[in-house]
Amino acid sequence: MKGEHLTDEYISINPNAVVPTLVDDGWVIIDSTDIVDYLDKKYDPNSLRPSSSSETGEMYEWMHLARDNHLSIKTYMYGNIGFLTSMKKSEEEMEWYRQRQTFDKELLAFHERFSSLEGITSEHVKEAEAIIDSCFARMNKRLENNAWLAGNSFSLADIAWIPQLVILKAAKYPFENYPNLEAWKKSIMQRPSFKSAILDWLPNTEKKTEKVS
Numbered sequence: 001m002k003g004e005h006l007t008d009e010y011i012s013i014n015p016n017a018v019v020p021t022l023v024d025d026g027w028v029i030i031d032s033t034d035i036v037d038y039l040d041k042k043y044d045p046n047s048l049r050p051s052s053s054s055e056t057g058e059m060y061e062w063m064h065l066a067r068d069n070h071l072s073i074k075t076y077m078y079g080n081i082g083f084l085t086s087m088k089k090s091e092e093e094m095e096w097y098r099q100r101q102t103f104d105k106e107l108l109a110f111h112e113r114f115s116s117l118e119g120i121t122s123e124h125v126k127e128a129e130a131i132i133d134s135c136f137a138r139m140n141k142r143l144e145n146n147a148w149l150a151g152n153s154f155s156l157a158d159i160a161w162i163p164q165l166v167i168l169k170a171a172k173y174p175f176e177n178y179p180n181l182e183a184w185k186k187s188i189m190q191r192p193s194f195k196s197a198i199l200d201w202l203p204n205t206e207k208k209t210e211k212v213s
């Protein structure tokens with residue numbers, strides 16, 4: 001990251017100062033979960049969601065679980081990948097951030113911790129791992145008898161989770177207790193859209209995620 005998200009201009013459209021942000025037809029949408037929901041409704045009506053309302057409810061549940069656990073995944077990543085420490089904010093940057101990012105208090109607390117001298121400790125990583133494990137145990141159970149997280153076809157629920165799996169795999173997250181995630185991950189990685197959306201941008205992804213366990 002070049003730090004372009006930490007500018008007055010960017011924070012005026014995204015009060016969390018994180019990417020992504022979608023600006024479309026004058027609408028500003030700031031969370032990836034809401035962005036994929038918006039794009040699916042507007043540009044390819046309902047192609048990536050189940051038809052029944054109960055399955056649609058399940059889809060949103062998985063999407064919200066991914067969103068709500070984002071900080072645990074971030075904690076695991078930043079606590080485990082050495083080079084990410086270069087992303088620590090200086091005291092001056094932290095002061096800028098504190099004064100302007102008043103929207104998401106937990107995200108602020110994460111950055112205070114990450115940029116402090118002590119940084120993210122192994123205790124923090126352990127706590128994050130326990131939360132991620134509880135999500136993965138739920139997903140693994142669902143995928144025991146189902147190919148997809150919600151309904152009978154690929155949906156926004158799968159889209160919300162696959163990037164988390166890919167980055168955690170790159171951070172060497174222990175996946176051995178979740179064998180069903182492997183088959184699910186493979187079928188997503190074989191989709192042409194995975195190639196155009198992920199592999200063409202991050203060519204090493206395939207190598208890093210070849211085997212989940």
Ligand SMILES: N[C@@H](CCC(=O)N[C@@H](CS)C(=O)NCC(=O)O)C(=O)O
Binds near residue numbers: 018070
């Ligand atoms: N829940 C948000 C999370 C966004 C997020 O944390 N993005 C990361 C990049 S993947 C970021 O901008 N990090 C910079 C920072 O936290 O300062 C979403 O899914 O849009």
